[in-house]
Amino acid sequence: MQIEFTGRQFTIYPKLRTQAQAGLDRIETIIGSNCTAHVILSEDKFRKIAEVNLQCKQHSDFTASCEAKEMEQALHDALDKVEKQVTKVSKKATTLRRHPVQNAEGSVRLQTGDVLAEFA
Template identity: 45%
Template sequence: MTIEFTGRRTTVTSQLKAQVEAGMERISRVTRRCTGAHVILTEDKYRHIAEILVKCRGEELVARCESTAMEVALHHALQTVERQAIRNKQRFETVRQHPKPLPAAAA
């Protein structure tokens, strides 16, 4: 999976990159279909904003979180994307396990 980093009015440190790579590892284990991610880190006065866009086949997972510390904002954004991935996986498994019944005329 390719991960792109963008820092707006801030620098992207190696610690933040390591945190993102660990989070993306968890997300890729859940979906197994993700091709890339874009992480945007923004700093405005006292606010630190982390945006994550994960591109998977057929869907896009997006999270935007804000906090007073960049690590906390990034952690919450990664958790949000992971919850979205789990929810989508469960939804598709349910559709596959319970197919629609055939109409009476076709049977």
């Protein structure tokens, strides 16, 4: 996974970089490696904002933005939000694969309805 870091009025420390890489590695095990991530860390006067954008070829884009007093906490919350989005989409795809849509042709309800319509 390619990871791009952007700091807006903020310098990105190695600790934050390793924290983001560890979180995105956890997400990569769920969704696969065909993704690119963009981590944006910005700082206003008294608030720290972390934004994580994840673009995948198979799935839609995932975005999370969190705000906290400490940058580590904001980054952790944003990575958790993206991870929840990714797990929701992957579970949904797994469920659809395992439980395909059933056609009405083979259902018992349709067959009994046809028989009753013929006698009426």
